[in-house]
Amino acid sequence: MWLYFLSLCGGGAAILYVLCGWLIPAAVEGSPRLTLLWHDFILEQILNALTWSTRPQRLLKAVQKKATRGDPQSVISAIDNFCRHKEWAMNVGDEKGAILDCVVSEVNPSTALELGTYCGYSTVRIARLLPPETRLITLEFNPDYAVVARQVIAWAGLQDKVELVVGASGDLIPQMKQQFGVKEFDFVFLDHWKDRYLLDIKLLEECGLLRRGTVLLADNVICPGTPEYLEYVRTNPRYESRYFKSHLEYTKVEDGLEKSIFLG
Template structure:
């Protein structure tokens, strides 16, 4: 994950934040604490979080998925954008990382909106489908292990209602997807995934060059 939107000069990036970013203090505190974490690059950027918050509000979303929680910034930014009856179903494997998330969700007063599942995300998603929740979610954010992106996408597509939106993070892989010399497993997996979504007739899509690349996939009726 990039600390900031890739490809922007430092002065432009700082200007963008100065005239655009309206980050609540609780999110800024979480971001600052996460910056000290050994895996801090897994944190989404604040401008991406704000963009996702805007999308959720535009949609009038009430029921959302967060696949890959880490320290909880994406879950928190979405929960803050949801109405009081809104819900985030959050998936992660780490009790350690999500302990930080839980603390901030509590401080922000949105812990009751977030249902955290500590288990392999595919197991959680398959369980939701088996329980009859297909077609009931408004929004999904995917930011977990890249080799499973296709699996997360397919499950999310089942769980979303028509007109629901999937946001998929890190689809540019710090530019590696555009470099033919880069042939590692993760980069090739994301290349194949990007090509699949580009041709997928089930969605309307756009790859937005914010942070490390964010694909938006709108489920067609």
């Protein structure tokens, strides 16, 4: 009786593993909406219930297990490996991350702003390329994400180059000059709520935080998509924009980055 029961449990677990790990991801691969629905909602909730933990916590454990403390590149590799082979997460990812690296290196900013820290993956990618004196301010709305991100950033040894601030971007951007002593940003990376992209770029303009030549790089402009933001930067004479075609992190779904230079 017990043997039969255990065999049923084992068979059910095997079927669930095949479904969640291979069949369903393959079936939804061609659809942006289904891909996000499966990975970012359904599967995440299943794993949260099974492991009594959250995706950011599981990602942090992977970093602590696989990455070398004080080595940013090993932290990036550990997260990429986790997201490709264990559990998808909405970081900028390795493919678009290479584009992000090129833009940051090209700009070589002395002041940088990131909107949307999540678990600190893109923060580590950006901060590791910055000169010693450069300051990266990263804003995260979710305090639980921020707790994990601080640990990931510290594991990479970059905590002295990063100032992580918890709160809403709409509240924090107007405080940049007075509270954080920032005059203007040389580089801004947008990777937070997609409906905040246009609102926050206009807020940065109004607060005088963009100078002539400031580079803005926006992630996920195709999937999930930011059509209002794209229309604004592509038709506004105050911006010069270029689209970098790529894929949604760790999938074959089309996505990309929009690089926009503020012309003043």
